Amino acid sequence: MAIMNQDIVKPENLVYTKTKVLTDNVMHYCPGCGHGTTHRIVAEVIDELGIQDQTVGIAPVGCSVLAYNYFDVDFEEAAHGRAPALATAVKRLNPDLYVFTYQGDGDLAAIGTAETIHACNRGENITMVFINNGIYGMTGGQMAPTTLIGMKSQTTPYGRNVERNGYPLRITELLATLPGTYYVTRQSVHTPAAVRKAKAAIKKGFENQKLKKGVSFIEILSSCNSGWKMTPVQANKWMEENMFPNYPVGDIKVDGKIVDKVDINRIVVDHPLTVVNQ
Amino acid sequence: MTEELIIAGFGGQGVLSMGKILVYCAAEEGSEVLWMPAYGPEQRGGTANVTVIVSSERISSPILSKFDTAIVLNQQSLDKFEAAVKPGGTLIFDPNGITHEPTRKDINIYKIAATEKAQAMGISKVFNMMVLGGYLKLKPIVSNEFIEKGLMKALPARHHKLIPQNMEAIEIGKGLIEAVHTL
Amino acid sequence: MAKEMKLMKGNEAIARAMIASGTDGYFGYPITPQSEVMETLMSEQPWETTGMVVLQAESELASINMVYGGAATGKKVATSSSSPGISLMQEGLTYLAGAEVPCLIMNAMRGGPGLGTIQPAQSDYFQSVKGGGHGDYQLYTIAPASVQEMYDFVFDAWDIAFKYRIPVLILTDGAIGQCMEKCYVREYVPRWTEEERRQNAPWGCWGKPATRGHNIVTSLELESSRQEQFNLKLQAKYREMEAKEVKFEALNCDDADYVFVAYGTSSRIAMKAMQLGREKGLKIGVFRLITLFPFPKNEIAELAKKVKGMLCVEMSAGQMIEDVKLAAQCSIPIEHFGRFGGIIPTSEEVLEALEKQIIK
Numbered sequence: 001m002a003i004m005n006q007d008i009v010k011p012e013n014l015v016y017t018k019t020k021v022l023t024d025n026v027m028h029y030c031p032g033c034g035h036g037t038t039h040r041i042v043a044e045v046i047d048e049l050g051i052q053d054q055t056v057g058i059a060p061v062g063c064s065v066l067a068y069n070y071f072d073v074d075f076e077e078a079a080h081g082r083a084p085a086l087a088t089a090v091k092r093l094n095p096d097l098y099v100f101t102y103q104g105d106g107d108l109a110a111i112g113t114a115e116t117i118h119a120c121n122r123g124e125n126i127t128m129v130f131i132n133n134g135i136y137g138m139t140g141g142q143m144a145p146t147t148l149i150g151m152k153s154q155t156t157p158y159g160r161n162v163e164r165n166g167y168p169l170r171i172t173e174l175l176a177t178l179p180g181t182y183y184v185t186r187q188s189v190h191t192p193a194a195v196r197k198a199k200a201a202i203k204k205g206f207e208n209q210k211l212k213k214g215v216s217f218i219e220i221l222s223s224c225n226s227g228w229k230m231t232p233v234q235a236n237k238w239m240e241e242n243m244f245p246n247y248p249v250g251d252i253k254v255d256g257k258i259v260d261k262v263d264i265n266r267i268v269v270d271h272p273l274t275v276v277n278q
Numbered sequence: 279m280t281e282e283l284i285i286a287g288f289g290g291q292g293v294l295s296m297g298k299i300l301v302y303c304a305a306e307e308g309s310e311v312l313w314m315p316a317y318g319p320e321q322r323g324g325t326a327n328v329t330v331i332v333s334s335e336r337i338s339s340p341i342l343s344k345f346d347t348a349i350v351l352n353q354q355s356l357d358k359f360e361a362a363v364k365p366g367g368t369l370i371f372d373p374n375g376i377t378h379e380p381t382r383k384d385i386n387i388y389k390i391a392a393t394e395k396a397q398a399m400g401i402s403k404v405f406n407m408m409v410l411g412g413y414l415k416l417k418p419i420v421s422n423e424f425i426e427k428g429l430m431k432a433l434p435a436r437h438h439k440l441i442p443q444n445m446e447a448i449e450i451g452k453g454l455i456e457a458v459h460t461l
Numbered sequence: 462m463a464k465e466m467k468l469m470k471g472n473e474a475i476a477r478a479m480i481a482s483g484t485d486g487y488f489g490y491p492i493t494p495q496s497e498v499m500e501t502l503m504s505e506q507p508w509e510t511t512g513m514v515v516l517q518a519e520s521e522l523a524s525i526n527m528v529y530g531g532a533a534t535g536k537k538v539a540t541s542s543s544s545p546g547i548s549l550m551q552e553g554l555t556y557l558a559g560a561e562v563p564c565l566i567m568n569a570m571r572g573g574p575g576l577g578t579i580q581p582a583q584s585d586y587f588q589s590v591k592g593g594g595h596g597d598y599q600l601y602t603i604a605p606a607s608v609q610e611m612y613d614f615v616f617d618a619w620d621i622a623f624k625y626r627i628p629v630l631i632l633t634d635g636a637i638g639q640c641m642e643k644c645y646v647r648e649y650v651p652r653w654t655e656e657e658r659r660q661n662a663p664w665g666c667w668g669k670p671a672t673r674g675h676n677i678v679t680s681l682e683l684e685s686s687r688q689e690q691f692n693l694k695l696q697a698k699y700r701e702m703e704a705k706e707v708k709f710e711a712l713n714c715d716d717a718d719y720v721f722v723a724y725g726t727s728s729r730i731a732m733k734a735m736q737l738g739r740e741k742g743l744k745i746g747v748f749r750l751i752t753l754f755p756f757p758k759n760e761i762a763e764l765a766k767k768v769k770g771m772l773c774v775e776m777s778a779g780q781m782i783e784d785v786k787l788a789a790q791c792s793i794p795i796e797h798f799g800r801f802g803g804i805i806p807t808s809e810e811v812l813e814a815l816e817k818q819i820i821k
Contacts, residue, residue: 023675056666058530059679068677074666076533077679078526079556085523086530089538090666092514093486093531097668115526118519298468298641305468305643313468313641338732340640343807431468 019047025069032232034131034222035063037189039070041199042102042129045206046073055098056090058083060112062104063137081112084119087126098209100127105146106136109171113145116171123180123214127205130172130217133224134243141227145169148246150275153227159276168246172219173264176253182214184253188221190236194249201251213256221247242276279334281419282342284359286327287351292406295432296349297328300410303420303428304332314340325354332419349413353377366461370413379458387459388416395454396447404440404447411451464645471611472638475541475567475631476501478615479513483650484565485536486514488527490546493579494635495569498541511652521546525553525566532557532564533678535662537619537653541567543635544585545576547593554628555594558695559680563622563662565615566600567631569638570776572803580803581634581726586780589632590754597692599699600630601706602753604724608642610751616647621706623661625698632753634776636726636805699755708751709760713739717746719819720764722785723774724750726805731774733808738815745815750781758788765789770819774811775799794819 021043029035046055052073059067061080068075078086083101091099101108108116108130119126135153136142142155146168150159160168176184183205187198198220205216221243223235230238251259258264283300287293294315301311312331329345331337347368348359356371360380363369368386373379374393392408414420420428425448429441469477476498479487489499499517507513514531518524524540531538542550547568557564570585572578589602601621605611611633618629653661669675682688710728713735714720721731728749738745748764748771750757765771770793773782779797786795798814800806 053670054668056534056668065681068675068679072669072675074669074676075678076530076666077560077677077681078530079552082522082526082529082553085518085526086533088516088523089486089488089514089527089529089531090534092516093536093538094534094667097534114519115523118523301641302468305466311468311641311643314636315639337642337729338736339730339734339808340636340726341730341805341807343809 019044021047021052021072023070023072027070028066029063030226032223032225032235033063033137034133034189034220037195038129038131038198038220038222039067041189041195042100042202043071045199045203046071046098048203049098049206051098051206054096055100056094058086058090058099058101060101060103060107062107064102064104064131065138067102081107081110082115083107084112084115084124084126084128087128088119088122088124091124091126095125098127098206100129100206102129103131104137105130105132105134105144109145109169113171117175117178120175120215120217121178121180123182125209125212125214127202127209127216128218129202129205130219131222132219132247133222133227134168135224135227137224137227141224145171146247148242148276151242170247172217172247173252175215175217176258177264180214181217181253182211182256183208183216185217185251186219186221186247186249188239188249190223190239219247221249279419281332281347281417282345283330283332283347283349284327284342284345284362285330285349285351286325286355286359289324289326291326291351293326293351294328296406296410297330299407299428299432300330300420301332302432303425306427306431307420307424309334309419310337312337312340325352327355327359347413347417349409351409356380368416370409370416370455372409383459384461386457386461388412388455389458390451390455392451392454395450401443401447404444407444407447408451408454411448412455413451414448415452415455464647466643466645468641469608469644470497470639470641471605471608471633472497472569473501474608474612474644475615476505477646478612479539479565480505480507480511481647481649482616482619483511483537483652484513484539484615484619485652486516486531486538487540488516488518488524488531488538489540490518490521490524490542492521492543492546494571494581495541495543495567495638497638498567511649513652521549522552525550525557528564528566529553529557529560529562532562533560533665534667535658535665537565539565539567541569543569543579544571544573544582547585547588551588551594554600555592555596555598556680557628558594558598558600559596560678561626562628562678563619563626564628565618565622565631566628567633570632570634572801578803579635581636581805582776582801582803583634583725583727584777584780584801585632586753586775586777589630590756590784598695599754600628601625601702601755602630602632603708604632604751604753605637606725606728606749608637608640608644611637612644612646616650625702626664627698627702632725634726703755703758706752707755707757707760709757710749710751711760711764712747712749714746714748714764714768716744717767718744718769719815720746720748720768720771721774721811721815722748722750722761722771722781724753724781727774727776730806730808730811734774734811734815737808737812743820753781756784756788758784761785761788762790765792768793770794770796772811772815772819773797774806776805777801
């Protein structure tokens with residue numbers, strides 16, 4: 001006798017359910033992309049903290065422009081790069097709300113650099129989730145501020161060249177040096193263990209809003225297999241081999257203090273950037 | 279009744295505050311008023327001027343090219359605004375530092391040696407009130423009882439103790455103004 | 462009860478009216494000639510009294526986006542700037558219009574183009590009523606001509622902004638901003654309570670209760686047929702405003718042979734030119750636009766049937782005149798007179814222009 005779907009899908013067999021903070025809309029993200037996973041863990045954190053009715057998200061322009069369709073919380077859609085400005089006002093006018101921005105590298109670290117730095121420097125009590133995949137995914141794979149030296153993109157078809165394009169921007173380290181940031185960390189979501197750590201970081205970031213001590217900034221390194229023109233598995237491997245050395249994973253600033261093992265001077269000032277060969 | 283006035287001089291002579299006190303007094307009495315300072319680069323370089331309009335009717339243009347009265351407190355202002363007095367209008371100047379006196383014959387010209395007097399009396403800070411007194415002697419557009427009320431409004435509370443001195447300066451100014459040429 | 466009279470500058474009146482009208486937040490960036498708006502707010506410290514938030518942003522780009530973020534939570538949020546800063550804000554303005562977020566913006570116009578000058582001008586008319594940013598949208602644009610109107614229009618702005626879910630632009634200039642006049646101040650309108658905010662802005666992002674779906678404030682619609690429907694809805698709203706919300710003042714227009722058409726500072730100069738002309742026996746009126754959008758098309762069309770000619774007085778190279786001519790359908794002589802780049806015309810010049818260009 002054939003086993004039917006309804007024989008398996010029963011409450012007692014459930015080992016995983018989608019959190020109610022995610023809507024039923026089908027995500028438009030490419031298979032292998034880190035956005036889907038990051039959406040899920042942000043939504044789970046909101047669910048676990050019981051703050052769905054007190055949370056306002058700010059969506060960026062970029063691949064996650066439609067993030068508001070997936071989170072079942074009130075959401076504002078910002079102009080490109082301006083999410084930290086929107087979040088500033090939402091939080092200042094509604095100090096009891098939990099406010100987070102969700103932005104990519106082009107949005108947060110190129111066009112929105114001023115808004116990012118000033119929101120962090122003012123010490124806004126918000127959580128910023130920053131997806132860094134080293135490329136402009138939505139517009140078809142152009143160079144991002146975080147594109148690695150030597151890395152190919154649609155606008156650096158022979159690889160990023162320092163003379164022409166300058167250096168990859170390690171904005172997370174830069175922000176950690178500002179007195180207005182309280183928690184700064186870099187995580188990834190490419191393995192189950194990494195997802196668990198990233199979720200814990202996001203949770204800490206949301207909980208910090210109660211302390212009113214400044215920005216909690218969580219960078220998530222993500223692959224962009226379609227932009228990088230690789231399979232999802234290749235992309236994850238490439239990320240470990242190339243992104244991780246340039247963007248070291250782990251906490252950078254905790255409870256308002258730079259973590260002991262992080263040499264912020266070495267990272268920010270000396271630019272020990274490796275060149276990638278694609 | 280409409281009085282269109284320009285007050286001009288060096289920054290620091292209290293040109294703007296003199297205009298402000300005048301409009302506060304006139305407003306207390308129920309007149310329509312307007313106070314329009316020249317702002318921006320004109321403020322720099324040491325000169326200041328302010329247009330004051332006091333009227334029994336709704337005030338139209340805040341920007342004027344001709345004035346019923348010009349009060350000029352330095353040579354540059356005299357040079358600039360003598361020609362802007364309407365025929366039959368009034369020009370008041372302080373002779374201190376004036377090398378070329380006004381020459382027009384179709385206007386009333388008065389002088390008030392307020393700088394000299396205020397210095398002699400050691401009350402340079404209320405020099406502008408002496409000038410205001412001289413002006414009000416010629417153009418009683420505000421009755422006496424409202425001058426003190428206007429000062430109360432125009433000056434911050436911490437300066438209210440100076441009001442008697444201001445009132446005295448206004449009275450001195452009234453006695454100080456003298457005709458140079460009248461129609 | 463009698464309203465209290467105070468003397469204040471136009472810029473100060475805007476700031477005081479914001480506090481008194483129950484505004485929840487102001488976000489701004491300093492620029493001459495309107496920095497007194499934020500300076501007044503900062504020295505009044507309304508966060509200690511009404512609870513109003515005041516923040517100096519890092520740029521006009523940030524301040525207009527703070528307005529967007531804050532106003533999208535259903536609160537009364539405002540900013541102010543002057544021409545170059547307003548140019549920088551155009552991105553935010555088109556998003557605000559596209560997301561139908563009520564808010565208040567004040568532009569104290571100065572001479573352009575570029576960095577231009579800091580003296581008064583009216584050369585941002587096109588930018589204000591013809592879009593400015595991208596897309597088919599309008600701002601409710603209102604032009605005060607006195608300190609009292611600077612004050613009163615802030616109160617009116619909130620009614621219109623929330624009734625139509627539209628950004629309101631108070632379009633003024635350095636002259637009105639810097640001059641001091643009488644201003645009758647009003648009783649404070651308390652800021653909305655949480656309940657009132659939820660009632661007045663059911664669309665706002667104030668935290669999704671279990672009783673409703675999530676609110677999304679966005680101007681993005683990837684499906685072009687739906688975006689067309691949205692545009693049609695916006696247009697219907699603008700037509701409704703044209704039918705119901707036009708404001709103007711006609712002075713001595715009943716017996717006039719000629720009229721000056723003007724708004725803001727220019728209208729006051731025109732009033733004086735009218736007085737000078739009437740003293741000479743010329744039957745002159747002034748048609749003062751109060752709302753620039755919605756534009757008083759019908760009223761100007763009617764006026765064009767009665768008078769022999771119109772002179773549009775603007776501190777620009779000729780912008781409003783295009784709408785006046787369209788409204789009058791060029792049925793009578795309509796000419797422009799303006800000074801620009803920060804020069805304010807005199808009433809004598811304006812009267813002379815009427816005599817030379819129209820009466821001849």
